[in-house]
Amino acid sequence: MAKAAKKFVYTFGDGKAEGSAQMKELLGGKGANLAEMVKLGIPVPPGFTITTEVCGIYFKSNNKLPAALGKEVKAAIKQTEKITGKVFGNPKKPLLVSVRSGAPASMPGMMDTILNLGINDEVAEGMVDLFGDARFVYDAYRRFVMMYGDVVLGVHRHAFESLVEETKERLGVEEDTEIPAKELKKIVKQSKQIIKKAGHKFPEQPMDQLWGAVEAVFSSWNNPRAITYRQLNHIPPQWGTAVNVQTMVFGNMGEDSATGVAFTRDPAVGTKVFFGEWLRNAQGEDVVAGIRTPHGLSLESGGDESLEVCFPAAYKKLFGIQRKLERHYKDMQDLEFTIENGKLWLLQTRNGKRTGFAAVKMAVDMVDEKLIKREDALLRLDPEHLNHLLRPVFDAQARQDAKELASGLPAGPGAASGRIALTAEKAMEMAKAGPVLLVRHETSPEDIAGMNAAEGILTARGGMTSHAALVARQMGKVCVAGCGDADINYSAGTVTVGNSEYKEGDFLSLDGSTGKVLDGQIDTVPSEVVQVLIDKTMKPKDSAVFQTYDRLMSFADKFRSLKVRTNADQPDQAVRAISFGAEGIGLCRTEHMFFGEGKIGPMRQMILAETEKDRRKALKKLLPLQRKDFAGLFRAMKGKPVTIRTLDPPLHEFLPQDDEEIANLAQEMGVTADDIRTKIRLLHEFNPMLGHRGCRLGISYPEITEMQAQAIFEAAIQVSKRGGEVYPEVMIPLVGNVEELRLQEQIVRDTAERVFEKKGASVPYMVGTMIEIPRAALTADQIADVAEFFSFGTNDLTQTTLGMSRDDSRDFLEKYKDLSIYSRNPFEAIDQDGVGQLLKIGVDRGRQTKKDLKIGICGEHGGEPTSIEFCQQSGLNYVSCSPFRVPIARLAAAQAMLKSGTKKRAAKAKPKAKAKPRKAARRR
């Protein structure tokens, strides 16, 4: 049987469609949803979709479309003509189409679109005859020529725009709409001349126009904006875009036409209200670009100017459609509609972008509405969205005292203060020195890098669905949009907000939850979740935000098997992490404890000591200080496991650098400054990351490990004697050979026995190791002979496995990302192909030796969702991350569990709540 030829084109219209919502990968999100809507009986202008596969073929064959495509497109055009009764290029009944991109993942505004395709001189004349409105026709024509010249032929749009400006100046009019038809016709002609001068020819034949547009849309997949967006959103470059060719409908065909955007729920805060904006006699672009400020849809939000009042029948129909679509897709929908001469058309539906807060609230609400299951709620959230619930707001007092300058739309919630930057470039540059607010008339896709660098965004124009608002919410940035009282003068480098003038570099503040613009710098305070959980300045019942958070967390905890711990070395950090749900400390870095008041002195004396005796003298001073720190941690953790890593960094990190400090230290120690400088020189290493650090220190100076173990066990006994539960896990870093661990373990156990005997009491404890260099993973079977637990230190494991210094790779890793060598920074998301192999080897071999070996991860990756999913797949018992990422990790762990579909198996491997210690008996 011959292999079925690939189908390149999928048609839709008139209640029938070849595609469906399931075919997003092939048809793109837009194409798949257009097909689906048609099937649901929703009015959609007919047309067809050219598949993403064609995009792949196009790039692979050096920008050539497959031969077979021509025939399919022609057939699809024929079918569209049949449904609409219009004919492509026929002046009597002209078919005009839009040509739009549509990738499997939403990439709003990143790629090219061409409208009104199909017009030429002859068709224009015919349209004038048909509609009687020459101004409308020639306005559409000149827009098409300009767009085509810009997008397809690569002639800069400035040339076309200045034609319009000159005409308005000559005629003494202000608005584009005031230019008469005759002048518009002249502009069309002049535009074509500009194209000709640039060495191109404007194609008069509609089919030629179409092919040019299709290629341009495919090509735009690889424009710099789209590439940046894909990188920021981790969209693989090989996906490609589909092309949607669809009959034009006109929202600007007069006063009985309109266009708008709608959301089935409020995308900013998530409440279940029908929400959107519209403009009479306008094209969709006018709403999105934010050039005219649009009105609300419902009576409640738009009053007399609402769609509900102005187009009651269409509103009612639209309201019904949006309910149907949300129920059908079981998610909040973002719709585009057009009313042409009173008739409602749906141009697009997609899962709507939303703030993190709204995403969480909608997910929780939809569970309560029984629209979705808890599992669905968990799986559809981006764990990073939880950041939005945890982000700071203004300090109440400071906020009260602050001067309100103006109001805009609350387009991205949260509070931000920063210095004004008037261009994206400037924002990126200034962001290196401190927080920045990007202040623009309106933003465009060119600005995304600057938006990413800024804390908040303020625009003078545009609505809740403007580019600035959409992107800011997705990025989790504070945004106030459409603030008409902000007057920006780019050339003078000033912004006047209300009555106050600010220069670029001055401070301003934004409340993205209320839309207020405020004077100067205002202190921010923690989010409501933080206020309830940590500061206890708010009661749970008073915070709807907290309740939503709490409910989601309860879903997550129900479905996850991975434990979540935190990296903390101070009691306050530990308390915060517990409030966020941490189930233990996965990494207490003891070196941080040496930088505190009164500690760095003895630490330096210890390092500079020439003999073991002097070293022990200095360590004796450190012992009570360390003991106190550990006792604080143990009390805070109330019996939850506390993994304490023995001293890790190279000793020179503790030594003073500047002359004054060196002189002081010399005096304290009774030596000369030069003595100290000599010692510092001696401790210098070529590659300190690979030098004398980790357990190598404890092997060279066993007395350091001994002091730390003594402090740990004395603190543990102290807390335990006062009735507290304690569970220390002593972790030896940088082990590459089981003998290293054996030597250090012996010191820890001997010290524990000594302390227990002296104090007449004991506590349960474990001794384990970091797996953070390749040799440790490769010999994990041997290491597990001694270790009672493993913790993967994926920071160092990444550095050694990739032979790449985290501190030195920033610059070339940028280039590596551009070249797609690594799709994500391996220091952010675990490199599953490389480091991940060693992690799996480490787990497998460790468990070969000890079946129930407890295994966790404590590198930065422990709080990163894709890495957490990998940890689940690899059979880890817990992840450990910074306190503020604990909720994110809990959610990600639940997702990982649900995705693994192996709940039972994992649950079986789940460790007992508390592993049995090897030597010490449980405290009475």
Added chain:
Amino acid sequence: MAKAAKKFVYTFGDGKAEGSAQMKELLGGKGANLAEMVKLGIPVPPGFTITTEVCGIYFKSNNKLPAALGKEVKAAIKQTEKITGKVFGNPKKPLLVSVRSGAPASMPGMMDTILNLGINDEVAEGMVDLFGDARFVYDAYRRFVMMYGDVVLGVHRHAFESLVEETKERLGVEEDTEIPAKELKKIVKQSKQIIKKAGHKFPEQPMDQLWGAVEAVFSSWNNPRAITYRQLNHIPPQWGTAVNVQTMVFGNMGEDSATGVAFTRDPAVGTKVFFGEWLRNAQGEDVVAGIRTPHGLSLESGGDESLEVCFPAAYKKLFGIQRKLERHYKDMQDLEFTIENGKLWLLQTRNGKRTGFAAVKMAVDMVDEKLIKREDALLRLDPEHLNHLLRPVFDAQARQDAKELASGLPAGPGAASGRIALTAEKAMEMAKAGPVLLVRHETSPEDIAGMNAAEGILTARGGMTSHAALVARQMGKVCVAGCGDADINYSAGTVTVGNSEYKEGDFLSLDGSTGKVLDGQIDTVPSEVVQVLIDKTMKPKDSAVFQTYDRLMSFADKFRSLKVRTNADQPDQAVRAISFGAEGIGLCRTEHMFFGEGKIGPMRQMILAETEKDRRKALKKLLPLQRKDFAGLFRAMKGKPVTIRTLDPPLHEFLPQDDEEIANLAQEMGVTADDIRTKIRLLHEFNPMLGHRGCRLGISYPEITEMQAQAIFEAAIQVSKRGGEVYPEVMIPLVGNVEELRLQEQIVRDTAERVFEKKGASVPYMVGTMIEIPRAALTADQIADVAEFFSFGTNDLTQTTLGMSRDDSRDFLEKYKDLSIYSRNPFEAIDQDGVGQLLKIGVDRGRQTKKDLKIGICGEHGGEPTSIEFCQQSGLNYVSCSPFRVPIARLAAAQAMLKSGTKKRAAKAKPKAKAKPRKAARRR
């Protein structure tokens, strides 16, 4: 069935023995050979061996001997008594024994020995009655008490020695032998008092004496000397020593007694002559310690003083025995014999230590004598021995002009010049600054570290078999022993040789092949092998040394499957390596080429360039210089493969450090010195080993790779057009991700095509990669998609796999060796447990993708025998090492093949002589 009890004691004597030569592991070398000799019918004093297993039990059970041992020892003593007719502790017919260590590997003089055990006051009296010689008896007695006090009871021997000195002074005599019996008896008494004062009791009961001595010998396994020796000779600490208890025979029982040492061939040069030394009326220790200078055995070597003349019957018997033993063991034997009242006893036979040169010559000769097979000859050599054949001799002219000061014994061949050091400590210290000669009256096991540090050793006393001579030969050190004309004054820090006085720190020279001591510093010249092969200053037929070398190499090449290449980046290095048998260049480091005349300037300009244009300008200057270097290499290699690694080190390594150079460079480049300092600062890295280097440079600056590829291919075409064969293999360093390789490979291939097209010719070539970071090994299957060959860079792979910087680990690796964490320095011998796993993973996965992938190694390990064996096991195709190690690698490769016993399989996997290039056709 009950498990048979372990047997702890093996007896021998009277033609019967429970052990055999095959049981070295259990009985130690000495014990096994004693048993074997007895079985061969050779006269051996009867006795028994306590096994090495007992040594293990002794240490494991905290220095307790197993209970069952007592009974077995008693039975063995009984049997010895029965054979000899003597009885332990019986004054009428006393049995005296020696108690000696004997490990599976020879450790001469490292452990303790006790002689004359069994004497007490009563036995001494009986012996006087029996032998009539009271002086002999009390001399033996006082030696035993001193030895026992020192070795078993830990009382310092100085105390005993001063008793002897005082007595001699009081009596006004010079020699020990002049002390009369009465005084010796007094010394025995006083010695016992010294022991008592030190808190011990001298055991009068022979069985008590025996147990003390047995424990002392076992304990001496872990004395510092023995530990150092084991580390130097890679002997595992868990082997342990056996203890040999053997009836004493006395070479010092009068003028019809004698003792001596013999070799079946000359241990210095390997010729087949019966060789040895003896002393009349002496104990064996007297010969070894070199206190009296002994005579030759044969008439030829010893003249009137020879054993052949003085003890003709015993000589004849001994001559027969040595022939028999060599034929039996099929190796040169080192014998100890004693003549007691005219009767010959053999006390020991073992494979004799020998110089590297002698080892090679004997092995080759024994093949020619049909005594052994070529395989045996190859397997018994330590590849490092070849060093001895390649080591320098004095420059002939300089030697002629040099002043001969004195003559000693030619105990360790080769030529050495250095500064005089009079103690081992001083030698170690001074060796840091330059070559050192250790000059001592005689050496002792305490001196081995100092001997190791020195280039050569000169002793005033002792013979060819003295401690100094034995150890020096084994270490491959130059040694002149027994130079009576050297008068050393330790306290004044001077040496007088002949008539000239030298201070510590002055220069002296030694010819270890002739025994001459020479004035001042003398230039050395290459060995004969080098003179024949490289300098061509000698004809092959004129050099027996060369012929032996050449024959051994022909054996090696016959049996090896691994190819041997060299690491070289200059034509002269390449020529030398080819002479030594290199079959290609495995690593040409292009960075070395940038340090030459006229190159570093443009290189620095390239690095400091701000734009690609400026960079290309500087690269243009480098192109012809690189091309010339490559052309030279290609010509030298005559069509053998040349693996060229593209630029690898971080760029800052090329930049000037001192102010003057910076100022010069600034002037050349027309910038300020501060500009250059800023750039140097910007290029600074925290961990340069893990930083912006290797292929990362070529990815950041593709124009560098392009220039290098252009230079390679233009040079190749140039040489090829003049009729030369060329075969470049371009190697991309530090690849961790196949995409890195793909990008660099494309540049190389594009450049090759461009050059080939322009020149109208092409050459075959390959593009491959280093596997030197763990991720490369782990993803070798992907990398092999692009790479045409792999070369393991085990230096960096060791650094990254162990997370250990080679430059920063020297100090703590010392400690790690002491603690047995790593048995060998992983930067010297491949860490098979860790790095070795990655190497095997890399090979397996690479060959999964490309079955015939050519794989080599180019790290320092490529010239180290145990690593070469591992490479053979892992299925590599070649090793690459420095030119002077090529012969060693050839021999090691043959051994690896013979040990693997898989000749056929490996031969099958052997790559074709020349792999087919992928794109370019073979040059016409």
